[in-house]
Amino acid sequence: MPRFRLTLEYAGTRYSGWQKQKNARTVQGELERAMTEVLGHPRFEFQGSGRTDAGVHALHQVAHLDTPSPLKPELFRRQVNDALPADIVVVAVSPAPPRFHARHAAVARSYLYQIARRRTAFAKPYVWWVKDTLDVTRMQRAADLFRGFHDFRAFTHDDPEEKSTEVLVDTMTVAEADDLVLVRVGGSHFIWKMVRRMVGVLVEVGTGRLSIEAVPALLQSDSPLPATLTAPGSGLFLERVFYQGDDRHLPLVPAIPVSSVSVRR
Numbered sequence: 001m002p003r004f005r006l007t008l009e010y011a012g013t014r015y016s017g018w019q020k021q022k023n024a025r026t027v028q029g030e031l032e033r034a035m036t037e038v039l040g041h042p043r044f045e046f047q048g049s050g051r052t053d054a055g056v057h058a059l060h061q062v063a064h065l066d067t068p069s070p071l072k073p074e075l076f077r078r079q080v081n082d083a084l085p086a087d088i089v090v091v092a093v094s095p096a097p098p099r100f101h102a103r104h105a106a107v108a109r110s111y112l113y114q115i116a117r118r119r120t121a122f123a124k125p126y127v128w129w130v131k132d133t134l135d136v137t138r139m140q141r142a143a144d145l146f147r148g149f150h151d152f153r154a155f156t157h158d159d160p161e162e163k164s165t166e167v168l169v170d171t172m173t174v175a176e177a178d179d180l181v182l183v184r185v186g187g188s189h190f191i192w193k194m195v196r197r198m199v200g201v202l203v204e205v206g207t208g209r210l211s212i213e214a215v216p217a218l219l220q221s222d223s224p225l226p227a228t229l230t231a232p233g234s235g236l237f238l239e240r241v242f243y244q245g246d247d248r249h250l251p252l253v254p255a256i257p258v259s260s261v262s263v264r265r
Helices: 027-039 073-083 136-146 194-207 212-218
Strands: 003-010 045-048 057-066 088-096 106-116 148-151 166-177 180-187 236-243
Touching (some): 003 027, 027 045, 027 088, 106 194, 136 166, 136 194, 180 194, 194 236
Parallel strands (some): 057 236
Antiparallel strands (some): 003 057, 003 088, 045 057, 106 236, 166 180
């Protein structure tokens, strides 16, 4: 069957994550419903580059579609978008080589987390508002400690007896943008809740409630602390999925800006 590559974006607020579920509304479920409506049959295979959790967004999700139906990619894109809710958008559709696989061919992924330092009327579904004062310099120093190959068993619900919890983190950057603190995490793959727990630890360091020196110990134990600090899904975006030859040097900019104002909170 011909294979097509799809680039997608979505706001995950109203969905129980990416993966299709029987009794919950999901991004994959909505996409498959829309494609079935457009194609007129359910005889296709559709797979994303990876899952996102409930409430998590995507700026650049990638999927592949196998279908026996002849497609005009641009017409198909428009028709599927017409059948989708407004918070899920197919950005591009193009023919793909038969060996292209959205998940297995990906060489890296980056996630962006947005922390708001003031209350916002418009961006609430896309940030984590932290009321405490954050020391960004402390957060940057703690972020440096996550880089490299570590066992993140304390940062996931995955069972290390069933699935490896060792992950190579290529990049972890903390930056300021108006009233936002941005955290970018890049690596070949990530495990369940890992990024949100890393962000939670950074925030705890930024408030001064956790020392920078305590971070390495969290990567060498089964400490329950990261689980208690899990950041909400609202601030997390799958920023980019990279394939062989893609430029991985992207500017670190907000997904949803929160402009500075003279009076906060």
